[in-house]
Amino acid sequence: MPLDPELVKTVTTKDYDYFDGHFANIPKRLFFNNLFHMTGNDWKDMRRKMTPVFTTGKMKVMLDTLLEKADSLSKLIDKVAQTSKPVEIKGIIARFTTDVIGSCGFGIECNSIEDETSEFFVKGQEIFRKTSTEISFFKKLLLILGLVQRAMPMDFSGIENFFRKVIKATVTYREENKVIRKDFIHLMIQLKNKGAITEFTNENDDIYKKTVKVDGISFEDLVGEVLLFFSAGYETSSTTMSFALLELTQHQDIQDKLREEIREVLQRHNGKMSYDALQEMIYCESVIKETLRMYPPLAILPRTCTKNYKIPNSDVVIEKGTSLKIPVWGIHNDPDYFPNPTEFNPDRFSPENKHKINPYTYIPFGDGPRQCLGLRFAMMESKVGLAVLLRNYRYTLHSSTPYPPKYVTNNFIPTVDGGIMVNVTNVN
Numbered sequence: 281m282p283l284d285p286e287l288v289k290t291v292t293t294k295d296y297d298y299f300d301g302h303f304a305n306i307p308k309r310l311f312f313n314n315l316f317h318m319t320g321n322d323w324k325d326m327r328r329k330m331t332p333v334f335t336t337g338k339m340k341v342m343l344d345t346l347l348e349k350a351d352s353l354s355k356l357i358d359k360v361a362q363t364s365k366p367v368e369i370k371g372i373i374a375r376f377t378t379d380v381i382g383s384c385g386f387g388i389e390c391n392s393i394e395d396e397t398s399e400f401f402v403k404g405q406e407i408f409r410k411t412s413t414e415i416s417f418f419k420k421l422l423l424i425l426g427l428v429q430r431a432m433p434m435d436f437s438g439i440e441n442f443f444r445k446v447i448k449a450t451v452t453y454r455e456e457n458k459v460i461r462k463d464f465i466h467l468m469i470q471l472k473n474k475g476a477i478t479e480f481t482n483e484n485d486d487i488y489k490k491t492v493k494v495d496g497i498s499f500e501d502l503v504g505e506v507l508l509f510f511s512a513g514y515e516t517s518s519t520t521m522s523f524a525l526l527e528l529t530q531h532q533d534i535q536d537k538l539r540e541e542i543r544e545v546l547q548r549h550n551g552k553m554s555y556d557a558l559q560e561m562i563y564c565e566s567v568i569k570e571t572l573r574m575y576p577p578l579a580i581l582p583r584t585c586t587k588n589y590k591i592p593n594s595d596v597v598i599e600k601g602t603s604l605k606i607p608v609w610g611i612h613n614d615p616d617y618f619p620n621p622t623e624f625n626p627d628r629f630s631p632e633n634k635h636k637i638n639p640y641t642y643i644p645f646g647d648g649p650r651q652c653l654g655l656r657f658a659m660m661e662s663k664v665g666l667a668v669l670l671r672n673y674r675y676t677l678h679s680s681t682p683y684p685p686k687y688v689t690n691n692f693i694p695t696v697d698g699g700i701m702v703n704v705t706n707v708n
């Protein structure tokens with residue numbers, strides 16, 4: 281367990297070649313056929329192909345798709361505020377992130393914001409429930425995708441077939457009808473068919489302006505990666521926004537300041553949540569970063585040693601096959617690096633202060649060549665989500681949720697026991 285930031289640097293970046301796997305002995309099947317589980321040249325090759333999917337240009341264009349979902353979230357929260365009843369906010373945000381990743385990742389309109397019983401959500405749950413009755417939907421998803429390692433007597437073939445069928449239907453429809461949509465699956469189809477993907481510009485320009493040449497990928501690769509976007513992007517983002525709201529209920533001054541910034545920025549941009557407007561939400565970014573410090577969704581960063589490694593200036597040799605766990609939560613909450621770590625203080629990440637943070641002590645998205653590819657997307661989605669939730673509404677914690685929170689013990693991603701119950705009031 282590397283605790284020292286220098287060692288974290290060594291493992292994730294400096295001597296990355298010795299630690300280039302997340303996990304060892306990954307079974308060869310669809311659900312593990314993705315970037316997160318690859319090592320060595322397979323990983324290098326796939327990472328090179330996938331990197332152009334996540335450029336700033338692509339994020340800007342995908343924002344339009346994301347904003348459609350934000351609109352639905354806005355209507356839902358308005359309804360909630362009118363009822364004056366407390367509500368479990370993580371569930372609401374999870375419906376938003378399901379729809380976002382369903383739309384941006386799978387190209388599917390899940391409509392779970394409007395309808396909790398939407399087919400995609402329910403079908404997914406049904407299928408996962410078949411495999412085991414005890415484990416939560418998302419834990420199962422993480423298990424299936426190998427983000428949690430545990431021997432499970434599960435038969436995944438039904439689930440794999442379901443997702444393969446859903447993605448196949450989307451890909452075939454788009455190919456036959458020449459559909460172009462601003463989402464990940466469109467970029468992946470280009471990768472599959474042309475071995476190249478294009479840099480989106482803006483709506484009025486030719487979206488095939490700038491072509492980035494890479495080798496193609498197979499249909500199975502496409503399914504594997506799209507599934508990874510779902511597992512990597514859904515729960516992590518909803519967890520981030522939910523913990524941000526939890527902290528904001530405890531710090532009304534910070535909540536007010538953030539709301540003020542959101543309103544000011546949107547006023548400057550004629551009420552439109554453009555990419556540029558989001559860039560100007562500096563305080564919002566600090567709030568998200570501080571949330572990710574206190575509550576990193578991936579509390580542990582896995583690495584596997586792939587070649588014997590002698591730790592410099594010591595006799596210690598880490599043997600090939602050794603599994604390493606970088607304790608992200610522990611490092612982020614260490615008073616040596618973050619004074620008063622239990623205090624929620626977004627100013628740690630203000631433009632004036634952020635240079636004071638020691639390298640390799642803030643790693644919610646990992647670090648080095650394997651750093652999270654969806655970082656920009658996650659930040660954009662979280663900013664949009666918080667801006668929609670806070671612009672016109674105030675949140676206070678309902679008495680049924682204790683603070684500090686109690687966590688469930690059987691989930692890989694930090695999860696508040698009983699959910700986060702809040703009161704929502706319209707402040708217009």
Ligand code: HEM
Nearest residue numbers: 315316512513516517578645646647650651652653654658
């Ligand atoms: C707040 C939200 C998120 C957090 C905290 C997060 C965190 C992480 C972390 C810690 C890793 C491992 C990095 C390492 O080993 O150094 C990772 C990998 C990854 N994430 Fe994220 N993630 C988030 C959202 C997303 C989203 C939205 C997507 C895609 C749409 C995504 C796609 C990926 C991919 C593809 C990898 C594998 C990278 C590789 O192994 O080369 N993530 N993420």
